Amino acid sequence: MRRPLLLVILGGFVIGALLGAVMLLNTDAQRTRVVTSGKALIGGPFELAGKDGKTVTDKDFRGRYMLVFFGFTHCPDICPAELQVMSAALEDLGADADKVVPIFITLDPERDTPEAVTAYVQNFGTNFVGLTGSPEAIEKAAKAYRVTYQKFQDESMGEDYSIDHSALVYLMGPDGAFVTHIPYGTPPKKMAETLRRYL
């Protein structure tokens, strides 16, 4: 009577150990998978509207780096400041700037028509591309880039509204894959330095 019980207990241990090992292997595999696919976690295909409402997709920029920033043209501070930094950093790069397309994607498709967003980015350089789209297309692009945004309105604003949004600048490679991000507030020299490291 005691021996079968012992076997059951031992058997239980063996099965437990095996299950544990399998689970460990699985988590290891998952961890590895996350690391190897890290590049794909930010960015992805987008289909938006550019100058004159023309359809613009991520594929249009293959072969060049994309420096991507999300915001809205009515933004009082963060967007103009960051676009100014992008502009100055690209100027700092000299001829290498030709390898980079600075892209501004609006989070305010309601107000930012292709005309509005195109006119806005011209303030920061003729090479800047401004993109808008349907609310769904914008939402999809923002989600792909892990950008969070939310409409903000209070009584003092009347019909007007603002948009709270995250403010990272993304550098995407010539293959469209994520290369690195640059935090908001990085000085132009530092941004140029970072870009130079990857171009």
Ligand SMILES: [Cu+2]
């Ligand atoms: Cu902004």
